[in-house]
Amino acid sequence: MDTIKRIFVPKKLRKRQYFLQSGEVCKYYGFVVKGAMRQYSVDEKGNEHIVQLSIENWWVGDRESFTMLTPSLYFIDAWEETDLLTLTQTDLSILNEIPVFLEMKARMDENHHFALQKRVNASISLSAEQRYEALAQMYPEFLHRFPQHIIASYLGITKETLSRVRSSSTKK
Amino acid sequence: MDTIKRIFVPKKLRKRQYFLQSGEVCKYYGFVVKGAMRQYSVDEKGNEHIVQLSIENWWVGDRESFTMLTPSLYFIDAWEETDLLTLTQTDLSILNEIPVFLEMKARMDENHHFALQKRVNASISLSAEQRYEALAQMYPEFLHRFPQHIIASYLGITKETLSRVRSSSTKK
DNA sequence: CGCGGGTTTGATGATGCTCAAGCCCGGTGG
DNA sequence: CCACCGGGCTTGAGCATCATCAAACCCGCG
Helix, strand or coil, X not given: CHHHHHHCEEEEECCCCXXXXXXXXXXXXXXXEECCEEEEEECCCCCEEEEEEECCCCEECCXXXXXXXXXXXXXXXXXXXXXXXXXXXXXXXXXXXXXXXXXXXXXXXXXXXXXXXXHHHHHHHCCHHHHHHXXXXXXXXXXXXXXXXXXXXXXXXXXXXXXXXXXXXHHC | CHHHHHHCEEEEECCCCEEECCCCECCEEEEEEECCEEEEEECCCCCEEEEEEECCCCXXXXXXXXXXXXXXXXXXXXXXXXXXXXXXXXXXXXXXXCHHHHHHHHHHHHHHHHHHHHHHHHHHHCCHHHXXXXXXXXXXXXXXXXXXXHHHHHHCCCHHHHHHHXXXXXXX
């Protein structure tokens, strides 16, 4: 417990402040103590595509860039003012010596894995409306924490389509 | 090495034979020695949606069902005649005692994680044609091992659309 | 009061789906 | 050896879904 406390470095981010920018290597991984963050890619037309939303008790960072030390394809920034606990790759290898931490990490990874799998399945098998319903079911907090244009991007649709989906589904 | 050899149970599947059916708990996880398998969900109209294709040296199984012991949403069957090495959840906990195995597993999980993340990003940010190009780039073997209607389903499009995408992109 | 971010609405158009038909080709049985 | 069959692939016409672009609206805040 002592080692854990010693290793994590607190970090405060203001609204809209970047935690990672595309092209950089992701040197820090963060645990969200308070706040809300988003991870997204930007296409050639400048559109943002949200690949991940993180709120309290979630991890944030580009896992691939972090472990492979490759330049990231993604941007990560704070949507709300956010408190993080951050660590570096070398910090992580220290923590990996602690069995209980390793196990906890494995379980968290597993959960994240399940979530990604479900999202892949949703994206190839469900319509825009069904995907929205599924999100509202699985992560209802998101709908309060993030504006609709972000939710829409997370779902892979435009804000206009989401607006119409919502108005037609409340009618039922 | 001895323990590893003792634990894995070889299994042979014929073409189209099920490894897992929706509603069952996934009791076995498999390593593909030779062959090709697919994992898919089936919607209410009876359409299959491919969430995962596995060939030599890949793992196969529904991770969520396997670890949580919950009924699976997916079917898994052999597309070609396939040789597997299988293990159960209890077998796995034995292997987890072996540090080198644990590390290997962590690395494989990580790679799978990266792949899922990329697929999510592709599904929300790319067109059908771009997704096909990306797949052809990343896993060219798939195009030879699986018929087009399966590739199409993996990409989240219909076989007709894939056919048109291909014919228009070879013209260029 | 006016500004800015977020949301809604409408008209139009592109992308991809559905349904139906025909083709290609390897395999099977007469 | 040929006829037929079935799975996979292609093509076409019409249609549904969703994107785009533009305008207006809403509302909290300086």
